[in-house]
Amino acid sequence: MKLQERDKQILQKVFMFMCLRCLQIAELFDMHIKICQRRLRALVKGDYLRKILIPTTESGRSPYLYYPGKSAEELFGIQGYKPRLTNQLSHQQKNTDLLIHLKKSADRAGIKCSLLPEHLIRISGQTLIPDGTLALTRESKSALFFLENCAGTEVIKSPNYNEDIENKLIRYAEIFQNNEIRFYCKFFEYNFQRFRLLYITNSGKRLDSISQIVKKHDSFGFIYMATKSAFLKNNIFAPIWSIPTKNEISASIIKER
DNA sequence: CTAGGGGTTCAATCGGAGGG
DNA sequence: CCCTCCGATTGAACCCCTAG
Numbered sequence: 064m065k066l067q068e069r070d071k072q073i074l075q076k077v078f079m080f081m082c083l084r085c086l087q088i089a090e091l092f093d094m095h096i097k098i099c100q101r102r103l104r105a106l107v108k109g110d111y112l113r114k115i116l117i118p119t120t121e122s123g124r125s126p127y128l129y130y131p132g133k134s135a136e137e138l139f140g141i142q143g144y145k146p147r148l149t150n151q152l153s154h155q156q157k158n159t160d161l162l163i164h165l166k167k168s169a170d171r172a173g174i175k176c177s178l179l180p181e182h183l184i185r186i187s188g189q190t191l192i193p194d195g196t197l198a199l200t201r202e203s204k205s206a207l208f209f210l211e212n213c214a215g216t217e218v219i220k221s222p223n224y225n226e227d228i229e230n231k232l233i234r235y236a237e238i239f240q241n242n243e244i245r246f247y248c249k250f251f252e253y254n255f256q257r258f259r260l261l262y263i264t265n266s267g268k269r270l271d272s273i274s275q276i277v278k279k280h281d282s283f284g285f286i287y288m289a290t291k292s293a294f295l296k297n298n299i300f301a302p303i304w305s306i307p308t309k310n311e312i313s314a315s316i317i318k319e320r
Numbered sequence: 321c322t323a324g325g326g327g328t329t330c331a332a333t334c335g336g337a338g339g340g
Numbered sequence: 341c342c343c344t345c346c347g348a349t350t351g352a353a354c355c356c357c358t359a360g
Binding site (some may be wrong): 084085086096097100101103104123124126127161 | 348349350351352353
Binding site for chain 1 (some may be wrong): 323324325326330331332333334
């Protein structure tokens with residue numbers, strides 16, 4: 064097969080996210096789903112990609128998950144990973160969906176959006192791992208955002224203060240106070256002043272209860288919250304964000320002009 | 321000959337109806 | 341209560357045509 068320029072870009076994205084579904088790739092590249100399927104099939108044939116069937120909870124056929132094959136590893140000189148079918152994976156897939164939504168929304172608005180998914184942060188040895196980070200750039204100015212996608216399974220508050228949401232928020236506040244974002248400045252090649260944390264919840268009820276904890280620990284007002292449905296329904300300018308600390312309920316993360 | 325597009329078929333899953 | 345069947349749904353694969 065002859066590798067197109069777009070094929071290479073697809074492979075890069077697959078490396079970036081570790082693994083992607085056909086629909087995610089089609090959305091990223093504005094491809095017709097069938098065209099996307101066909102290219103992916105060709106890439107699988109050339110062992111640029113490999114695929115596994117992932118179990119799903121939704122109706123319909125289970126989609127394939129594509130991850131780098133040997134040819135792609137040789138082409139880029141990067142090692143790929145075969146995704147393991149764990150709870151972690153479905154959470155990661157949801158994070159990918161959110162990041163792609165942000166990316167496409169920014170594209171439409173003419174704003175540059177660079178992504179840094181979770182697994183790349185993880186292997187860099189950071190102690191606090193967000194579900195993803197992104198940099199929005201407009202006219203030579205960039206802003207850094209962390210993304211937390213609350214699946215609704217984590218404990219909000221556990222007595223041992225370990226790995227619960229409250230503990231994580233405390234650590235975010237520490238990082239904000241000390242402005243420990245050197246890793247991200249280096250990755251995005253921009254000297255960010257501060258960052259914002261975008262906290263996505265899967266229900267309004269959960270948003271309210273976590274807001275209470277945010278108020279307690281975020282004295283700066285850097286934590287923005289929204290429900291997943293509002294987030295996915297609206298564009299990047301939409302005033303859907305609440306900032307618990309400032310008692311704001313319709314903030315925007317970026318101004319329209 | 322290759323890439324893109326439309327139509328159709330295949331495969332896998334869920335939920336509900338119905339029977340034992 | 342459990343099992344099987346069936347339709348609905350969704351993603352992928354297949355076939356054929358067209359344009360360059």
